[in-house]
Amino acid sequence: MVSTVYARHIRGSNKENHRGIMRVIQIIDSLNLGGAERVAVNIANQLVDKIDKSFLCTTREEGLLKEELNNDVGYFFLNRKKTLDFKAIKRLRDFITVNKIGIVHAHASSYFISSIIKILLPRVQLIWHDHLGNRNQIKPNSSFVLKLSSYFFDKVIAVNSELASWAKTNLKTNEAIYVPNFTVRSKVDSYTQLKGVRSKRILYLANLRNPKNHLLLLRVFYELNENFHDWTLHLVGKDYNDNYSKEIKSFIKSKDLESNVFLLGQRNDASSIIGQCSIGVLTSTYEGLPMALLEYGLGSLAVVVTDVGQCKEVVSDYGFVVKSQSESELKKALVKLMSNEELRTEKGKAYNLHINQNYTAKQVISRIIDIYSMN
Template sequence: MRIIQIIDSLEAGGAERMAVNYANALVKQIDFSGLVVSRKEGPLVCQVDTAVSYLFLNRKGVLDYKALFKLRNYVIANKVTLVHAHGTSFFIAVLLKLIYPKVKIIWHEHYGARANESILNNFILFFSSVCFSSVFVVNHQLQVWVKKKLLVKNVFYIPNFALLDENYPKTTFLKGNQEKRMVCLANLKDPKNHIAVLVAFKEMKLNELGWSLHLIGKDYNDNYSLELKEFIMKNNLDFFIFLYDSKNDIQHILSQATIGILASTTEGFPVTLLEYGLARLPVVSTNVGYCPLIIKDNFSGLLFDPLNNMQLQEQLNKIISSQRLRDSFGLHLHRLVLENYSQDKVIQYLFSRYNSV
């Protein structure tokens, strides 16, 4: 097999992490494993295995012919047979198919909100889907949507997996009391719903109980980010709620945390929950997308409706009030992740789907 992963950027998001994870995992198992980044590099570039063939296209627009033919030449030179396109990178993969029909395309959808969209908002994807040999999705709602809306028959659910790099330099040190740190690992953007966590933190007066909140994720310095910062300042929470931007030493960060939180209003299959599990963190999680299949309520964590702030507060109160519960949740989630979402299991299943294509 000679396969490339294509992704639009290497910002620290879920789809981006999986593109890197696949490229790294496959490099020791197939003849050729490449990673192509079309538009923008980012912090994840440091996590690409040196054995992976890496190409940055620096694509400037929708129809950037220079970037497209650079991709075509790369594919031909390396005798690539299969293009695994993640998220919105499907479009450049389809353009490649038009000028080099020999290659086969798999589209991998990570965006959970797509399952609630109409085909009118996805007409380019609809027509592009005729070029797909197969579609991979990260949850069963997306699988149903693709089968109903797109022109492709072979649609497969592929679970995500996570890796925590123990050898990555430890550069991030969390503030606050050592045993009372909440971490939210998510880029600062919709639909991650950080404001719900901030409101709950403030209304519960968790700072007066010694707790602190740590937001780890890309800060786009936009209106979303500004709203969070203004809320923190207005409520005098500067010494209790901290923003760190994108970070690569995730294992080190999570080793300093007490509780992991995810509050998104929509999700596909959040790698964040797997990373919390590998770190043995007890978790309070949104109940959307694939989350309820990872977080079994009152067993491997606690679930809440992201639009119900009182429910979030109730679950936070439950988890901060009991060390025994936290230990139990963290242990159960750790076991569940190791048993069901390990790299070896997912890659083995991925191979079977590659072979079918």
């Protein structure tokens, strides 16, 4: 029975706006602390008081971001076990039908199950949201399933302009639109107390995965440690305990950095952690539009980022943008900030104002609702 798959009681609503009745479900594979996952949660939350009913379905696993879902979001855990899980597909189809959902907003790799739903329910509008920063570098054969699924996409939302261009060229969809990410302050009550001096902490908010290039930052931080020995580096993100993670831990130990570098794992109180730091860093080799970059701005951090994805456009002149994989440029930028507290404060305040003026939930959600409404 459909009722057995409800994770929360789904309440009806007579709410309307000038765009008419609208019921939308965000679909994401997990609720772990990742960029695409946070975008899906943020959109679902922000839509609550702007459309008739906002839903979110996580298909494979739950996670810490579940705690940040608004209580008025219709939440559904599909518990899908495999790629072609026919029982799960039926449950999702029934959920969408019973709740009279008209728009399916699929994020990242959830496009496959969402395209099957489109085949079963042709009346729904299917929008795919692409978050992958290196999409244009993937071999064509690797995109076969995505390209096949794209025949059923009504629109594509991309987190940077390059992804939008790629979609227009490579996917079978009518429209591909660049819409920037946005971020909001976390409402989680937990509080992580960081070690070190409050005004001399560097933060890297990213899961321990290869594209994030933590070792570049670690090598530079090690070189700076002699002259900036009272500074600490805090790496916050999921540890997959794989070879990449082992390499990071091995470097920290071999360079005797255990008193200055701290691996904190997944944390759901990013806002409080950011508030205890003065510099935010992102050293990725590729990106879409990283949520961490926006969160740094909300927390008034001075930022240093690599020139990948949409990072340069977001940061503009309010922080330091360095060439990807360039130790010398990263070191030069960090030295400027670490040696000048006034500059850190000035850059942080200016960046905060920039983010609040250009990457707010109000602006982006209005754009997304416009896209939902487009014929």
